[in-house]
Amino acid sequence: MDERTLLLLGMLRIESQHGYQLNEFIEHNLARVTDMKKPTAYALLERLEREGAITSRLEQEGARPPRKVYAITPQGERLFLTLLRESLGSASVYVIAGDAGMMFLDALPLDEALALLRQRLATVREQAAALDRVPAHKMGLGVALTIEHQAILLHADEAWLSGLIERLASQGATAGAGQPTGA
């Protein structure tokens, strides 16, 4: 939740914006940095305003519904810096989504497990390729860094997965069928 607050404050620090705008940018450009959803962003903005980190001013354009344009306050700037220092200085033990499945790999026949892992590998490759296609220019240093970070992790993941598949496949060739061992 602190990461999310940091993200919103950081974006408002760069430019005052209304909720919809913030959310659009996050959905379209920052899907790899956060998976925060719209209602969460609105809720956080409300809380930040209550706490004095940001202020809002109503703005109307044409006959459209009025919208709240948020701006960061000096207090919010201080909060931003605190959160930023916290975030940069630490590396929370990270939990890889998807590893729970890996734990029970041997609950499936080897053949099927291999097929599924190959499918996963394809997805990872797609993601890695998509990332490599993102143009490096035209984004701040920070965003470029997160993309780079993602990319190297994905490539490491890809290498490991494809190695794992090979190991399992050759093991399967050695042994006979591919029945679950049953724990």
Added chain:
Amino acid sequence: MDERTLLLLGMLRIESQHGYQLNEFIEHNLARVTDMKKPTAYALLERLEREGAITSRLEQEGARPPRKVYAITPQGERLFLTLLRESLGSASVYVIAGDAGMMFLDALPLDEALALLRQRLATVREQAAALDRVPAHKMGLGVALTIEHQAILLHADEAWLSGLIERLASQGATAGAGQPTGA
């Protein structure tokens, strides 16, 4: 949430257990696979029982408070397999906790950013070292795989971070001071 359900079902599939026992094992041995907390586990167990994936039977030992021992049902077994296939076959775009901070790296003076990144690197190294110390034997194939997975990702992270620090440091040496660029 599906990952968490999968984990609980998988554990119950191996052995019927009560909530406390499940949680102990998770906290002590699976902190790297999931960060699920105790009340969440209890809540999920309740839901799974309501849905018929597991059943419970009260058990009393001595004068201790009675506890619910959960066992997986055939329906739960089917759910387990479905979730397992889903989990193994896909690679959800993963979001790296901590990258939000990276995005705003240039909000800090270069010197400070570097100091923080070095601190982060130290943490990553610690984690990697701790993982490498985990004995490879004495745990099922699955658990060993998740540890291995974690380890290679941590090492990739470490390499990237230390490269980044070097790049930033040399860039700082070239340019003069280290003031925020402000944007």
Added chain:
DNA sequence: GCGCGATTAGTCAAGTATGACTAGTCAAAT
């Protein structure tokens, strides 16, 4: 034979997050 910290087993209130929905506006094709 009793106080005390550790362990066992679990619950609860409060905070967080989100899928689904509302309610309008705009562009442009019919």
Added chain:
DNA sequence: ATTTGACTAGTCATACTTGACTAATCGCGC
């Protein structure tokens, strides 16, 4: 003029998650 599909802007009920707590037992030193 009017239907239609996409966009703008946000809200709400519900579900999920967890920090902090309860309440009992056990072991162990005194």
